[in-house]
Amino acid sequence: MTGNHDPRSTAVPDSTLGTAIRARVPNAVLMLYILFLLLPLYWMLKMSLQPNSEIVGSFTLFPATITFDNYVKIFTDASWYTGYLNSIYYVGLNTIISLLVALPAAYAFSRYRFMGDKHLFFWLLTNRMAPPAVFLLPFFQLYQSVGLFDTHLAVALAHTLFNVPLAVWILEGFMSGVPKEMDETAYLDGYSWPRFFVKIFLPLISAGVGVTAFFCFMFSWVELLLARTLTSTAAKPIAATMTRTVSASGMDWGLLAAAGVLTLIPGALVIWFVRNHIAKGFALGRV
Amino acid sequence: MGKTYYPKAWLMVLPVVAIVSFSAIVPLMTVINYSVQDIFGPESRYFVGMEWFREILSDPDILGAFRRQFLFSFAVLAIEIPLGIAIALCMPRKGPWVSVLLILLALPLLVPWNVVGTIWQIFARPDIGLAGITINGLGIDYNYTGDSIDAWVTVLAMDVWHWTSLAVLLCYAGLQAIPDAYYQAARIDGASRWAIFRYIELPKMRGVLMIAILLRFMDSFKIFAEPFVLTGGGPGTSTTFLSQYLTTMAVGQFDLGPAAAFSLIYFLVILLVSYVFYQVINNLGKGVG
Amino acid sequence: MAKIELRNLAHSYGGNPSGPEDYALRRMDHVWEDGGAYALLGPSGCGKTTLLNIISGLVQPSEGQVLFDGQEVNALPTERRNVAQVFQFPVLYDTMSVYDNLAFPLRNRRVPEDRVRERVEEIATMLDLGDVLKRRAVNLGADAKQKISVGRGLVRSDVAAVLFDEPLTVIDPHLKWRLRRKLKEIHERLKLTLVYVTHDQTEALTFADRIVVMSEGEVVQLGTPQELFERPAHTFVGYFIGSPGMNFLDCELDGDAAVVDGHRIPLSDEVLTASREAEGRLEIGVRPEFLELTGESGDGLPVEVQFVEDRGTHRLVKARAANNELFVKLRDDQPVPGDRARLRFPPEWTLLYADSRLVR
Numbered sequence: 001m002t003g004n005h006d007p008r009s010t011a012v013p014d015s016t017l018g019t020a021i022r023a024r025v026p027n028a029v030l031m032l033y034i035l036f037l038l039l040p041l042y043w044m045l046k047m048s049l050q051p052n053s054e055i056v057g058s059f060t061l062f063p064a065t066i067t068f069d070n071y072v073k074i075f076t077d078a079s080w081y082t083g084y085l086n087s088i089y090y091v092g093l094n095t096i097i098s099l100l101v102a103l104p105a106a107y108a109f110s111r112y113r114f115m116g117d118k119h120l121f122f123w124l125l126t127n128r129m130a131p132p133a134v135f136l137l138p139f140f141q142l143y144q145s146v147g148l149f150d151t152h153l154a155v156a157l158a159h160t161l162f163n164v165p166l167a168v169w170i171l172e173g174f175m176s177g178v179p180k181e182m183d184e185t186a187y188l189d190g191y192s193w194p195r196f197f198v199k200i201f202l203p204l205i206s207a208g209v210g211v212t213a214f215f216c217f218m219f220s221w222v223e224l225l226l227a228r229t230l231t232s233t234a235a236k237p238i239a240a241t242m243t244r245t246v247s248a249s250g251m252d253w254g255l256l257a258a259a260g261v262l263t264l265i266p267g268a269l270v271i272w273f274v275r276n277h278i279a280k281g282f283a284l285g286r287v
Numbered sequence: 288m289g290k291t292y293y294p295k296a297w298l299m300v301l302p303v304v305a306i307v308s309f310s311a312i313v314p315l316m317t318v319i320n321y322s323v324q325d326i327f328g329p330e331s332r333y334f335v336g337m338e339w340f341r342e343i344l345s346d347p348d349i350l351g352a353f354r355r356q357f358l359f360s361f362a363v364l365a366i367e368i369p370l371g372i373a374i375a376l377c378m379p380r381k382g383p384w385v386s387v388l389l390i391l392l393a394l395p396l397l398v399p400w401n402v403v404g405t406i407w408q409i410f411a412r413p414d415i416g417l418a419g420i421t422i423n424g425l426g427i428d429y430n431y432t433g434d435s436i437d438a439w440v441t442v443l444a445m446d447v448w449h450w451t452s453l454a455v456l457l458c459y460a461g462l463q464a465i466p467d468a469y470y471q472a473a474r475i476d477g478a479s480r481w482a483i484f485r486y487i488e489l490p491k492m493r494g495v496l497m498i499a500i501l502l503r504f505m506d507s508f509k510i511f512a513e514p515f516v517l518t519g520g521g522p523g524t525s526t527t528f529l530s531q532y533l534t535t536m537a538v539g540q541f542d543l544g545p546a547a548a549f550s551l552i553y554f555l556v557i558l559l560v561s562y563v564f565y566q567v568i569n570n571l572g573k574g575v576g
Numbered sequence: 577m578a579k580i581e582l583r584n585l586a587h588s589y590g591g592n593p594s595g596p597e598d599y600a601l602r603r604m605d606h607v608w609e610d611g612g613a614y615a616l617l618g619p620s621g622c623g624k625t626t627l628l629n630i631i632s633g634l635v636q637p638s639e640g641q642v643l644f645d646g647q648e649v650n651a652l653p654t655e656r657r658n659v660a661q662v663f664q665f666p667v668l669y670d671t672m673s674v675y676d677n678l679a680f681p682l683r684n685r686r687v688p689e690d691r692v693r694e695r696v697e698e699i700a701t702m703l704d705l706g707d708v709l710k711r712r713a714v715n716l717g718a719d720a721k722q723k724i725s726v727g728r729g730l731v732r733s734d735v736a737a738v739l740f741d742e743p744l745t746v747i748d749p750h751l752k753w754r755l756r757r758k759l760k761e762i763h764e765r766l767k768l769t770l771v772y773v774t775h776d777q778t779e780a781l782t783f784a785d786r787i788v789v790m791s792e793g794e795v796v797q798l799g800t801p802q803e804l805f806e807r808p809a810h811t812f813v814g815y816f817i818g819s820p821g822m823n824f825l826d827c828e829l830d831g832d833a834a835v836v837d838g839h840r841i842p843l844s845d846e847v848l849t850a851s852r853e854a855e856g857r858l859e860i861g862v863r864p865e866f867l868e869l870t871g872e873s874g875d876g877l878p879v880e881v882q883f884v885e886d887r888g889t890h891r892l893v894k895a896r897a898a899n900n901e902l903f904v905k906l907r908d909d910q911p912v913p914g915d916r917a918r919l920r921f922p923p924e925w926t927l928l929y930a931d932s933r934l935v936r
Contacts, residue, residue: 026376026377027377029373029374029377030374030377030378030388033370033374033377034388034391036448037391037392037394037395037448037452038391039410039417039418040395040406040407040410040448041394041395043406043409043410043416043417044398044402044406047406047409055409055415056409056415057415058415059414059415059416059417059420061417097306101302101303101306102303104299104300104302105299105300105302105303107299108296108297108299108300109300110290111290111291111293111296112290112291112292112293112296113290113291113292113293114292114293114294114296114297114300115294115297117296120300120304122562122565124303124307125501125561126554126558126561127307127310127311128502128505129505129554129557129558129561130315130550130553130554130557131509131511131529131530131533131550131553131554132509133530133533133534133537133538133546133550134318134321134533134537134543134546134547134549134550135314135315135318135550137317137543138313138314138317138318139310139314141317142310142313142314157306157309157310158310160306160307160310161307161310161311164303164306164307165307166498166502168303169498170457170495170498172494173461173494173495173497173498174460174461174464174494176494177464177491177494180290205464207460207461207463207464208460208464210460211456211457211460214393214456215453215456218393218396218397221397222396222397222398222399222400224399224400224401238399251405253405253409256402256405257402257405257406259402260398260399260402260405260406263397263398263399263402264394264397264398267393267394267396267397268390268393268394268397271389271390271393272386272389272390275385275386275389275390278389278456278459278460278463279380279381279385279386279389279463
């Protein structure tokens with residue numbers, strides 16, 4: 001049960017001016033930071049609506065000539081939107097797989113001791129530590145040898161290499177924040193383990209699940225090297241278009257910017273969908 | 288109150304181990320294999336032992352890049368982690384603005400990394416970019432293509448712009464997971480706002496901070512696309528980070544043997560430092576009991 | 577010390593309540609005497625935690641007043657109210673030792689260090705925490721942690737009331753009674769007002785001098801365990817207290833008796849006098865402990881015995897009479913009846929309820 005005020009607010013301070021300043025500072029800092037984030041994004045949006053000549057030719061705060069040519073070029077390019085869809089598919093697949101395998105593992109790491117647990121936990125993260133360049137060829141060879149080359153599953157699987165460890169680490173952290181006694185109390189109250197896990201435990205770590213889902217999506221979405229290496233035509237991701245913007249006449253800034261703007265949308269949707277999980281907070285309700 | 292000893296827990300972990308090992312083991316073996324060979328072609332390979340390792344560890348350019356890289360990663364950590372905590376603390380816990388803020392925070396993370404570099408390339412230009420023009424307009428002489436310090440600052444600013452949101456989101460989620468009862472008890476105990484931060488919020492964020500620190504260290508140490516697109520490594524080699532050397536070696540010069548050895552050294556360095564971070568942060572929380 | 581008074585108190589979380597369903601707490605007037613041990617008993621969602629939070633100041637009531645020793649404290653924030661609250665799970669400062677945890681509330685109020693040591697050691701001894709003072713609080717078991725939570729409330733010498741919100745929830749069942757005993761000990765030593773929220777009647781009955789039974793935002797009865805047992809003011813109290821709860825049978829009034837399925841059940845004079853004004857749905861209520869089971873040829877309501885369960889200290893009989901099911905508790909020395917028997921309702925223990933409220 002929360003109070004009528006922010007639970008973080010403390011005793012009545014002595015000076016009202018002090019209170020006023022103290023309340024304003026966080027907001028000011030937040031606003032400044034958001035402004036900092038928005039400016040380059042705005043610049044990208046602006047560039048997407050300008051012809052290349054204008055982008056490099058002059059400095060304008062607002063586009064002098066607004067053109068949708070860049071967007072038109074993208075939307076009429078079949079390979080672009082199939083690439084988009086391909087990416088959404090394997091990224092979605094990866095997020096689901098990662099979450100599903102990571103949840104039980106995180107629970108095990110959080111609640112139990114078993115042989116090699118500490119080393120295994122750290123080993124998981126080591127899979128994120130190697131620089132990718134040299135591994136591309138071996139990856140290509142591996143996935144081709146199992147017949148998965150140029151499939152969405154290939155990319156989804158390959159991405160689990162770095163997403164699953166991340167998911168396990170984040171989820172384990174949040175699970176460890178729930179006192180073990182809760183599991184036992186619910187068990188005594190007659191809940192079967194699956195029901196306990198889904199109805200009681202998961203809601204308690206919803207912030208962790210939300211963040212994990214978003215990060216898995218994000219890291220997979222922006223990973224272009226492996227995605228390009230493991231696909232050719234059937235599952236080609238947006239990566240191909242992202243790098244196809246240098247032509248004889250130089251860099252196509254506007255096109256790249258437009259593509260950049262469009263790639264923001266799926267991720268923004270994902271975080272919008274999990275926003276309630278991240279912002280829900282921990283309400284230890286009646287068990 | 289510790290963890291229960293339960294050997295069967297391995298079953299819960301098995302899917303993770305299987306799925307990660309599938310992509311991890313064979314490629315790693317392949318790379319280790321390459322690293323001790325001199326490869327001229329598919330048919331002609333010669334075992335050279337530790338020669339590549341020795342060569343790389345004595346290459347002054349590479350060692351210089353290592354130094355540069357460490358400096359960069361620590362600068363990144365020093366800025367992004369405290370900033371991430373601060374912003375997470377400033378964010379409202381509930382209300383209509385939360386959704387908007389979360390989306391805005393997420394946007395920089397979603398931009399493909401080469402596009403990040405491209406945008407900043409224009410954004411920071413002293414002639415046509417908003418940042419470039421504003422800074423020069425304030426009287427500061429700023430040109431990231433000509434001046435090393437300016438280039439460094441720009442690359443740092445770009446990384447802070449790109450990745451701080453990661454720390455913010457993690458810390459915010461971590462804060463949300465703190466039950467209200469802790470804040471209520473703190474009020475009853477008469478704790479000041481600072482005491483609440485120090486004794487409740489910061490300790491309870493240890494988990495997410497560990498992840499944020501490790502992730503940012505690892506990823507910043509491997510950084511390639513953004514600075515490469517922005518500065519190309521210049522001016523000179525002032526912003527040539529480690530990955531650039533590796534990529535040139537692996538892709539441009541097609542020297543698989545040395546590239547493989549380089550990758551392994553690279554990997555081991557990251558592993559070592561990460562392990563140190565991991566142990567230190569874990570033990571900060573334990574103490575004598 | 578604190579005498580806590582609630583005047584015209586009601587609470588709605590929404591803000592613009594239109595009907596009784598919008599209220600988490602319905603209007604109530606109550607006085608809680610200084611030094612008493614009270615239990616707030618009721619099922620989940622009945623409003624007991626809301627009430628607790630209103631007393632402690634974590635929630636401000638939308639209507640009415642809260643008074644401590646005659647002074648209105650509605651606007652007074654929690655930290656100025658001299659109350660301590662213990663939550664469902666241990667709330668500790670993980671990075672601190674047990675000693676520092678207990679000292680924290682005093683240090684925040686700038687109490688001199690030697691006084692702090694005195695107080696902390698006193699409370700620690702009282703709670704049997706004396707030998708773990710130097711240890712990190714986070715490493716102890718759940719029951720020790722809850723004791724620390726309680727201790728933090730007790731260290732402040734100006735604490736007038738300690739409020740407990742289902743504090744034994746995460747304690748091992750075999751340790752619960754120890755903690756309960758300890759809390760009772762503390763009550764006897766320090767003579768503080770204690771308010772204890774629980775949904776477990778055993779806890780309430782063993783802990784409190786007086787119990788406040790709540791249901792759906794309303795205080796249904798306030799009384800001693802005995803009063804609640806012998807004269808429940810509401811059928812809800814009858815159901816909730818006792819294991820199993822009270823038996824209820826629909827009836828009609830006819831002269832000097834209640835009529836259940838055509839059978840006459842005599843009522844005491846007291847009940848008869850009060851029943852003159854009775855309106856609405858009528859029920860009689862008798863506890864399984866008081867019903868008398870006699871052989872088939874006796875006088876009383878004819879019933880069919882469905883099963884007899886041996887519960888160790890007594891036997892539980894489930895009997896059926898037409899549309900009603902009844903429970904009867906038999907002591908070991910009382911004979912077990914056959915398939916058919918008769919049930920006698922002693923008038924002194926038979927109560928009448930109109931629209932669920934006790935007729936008196």
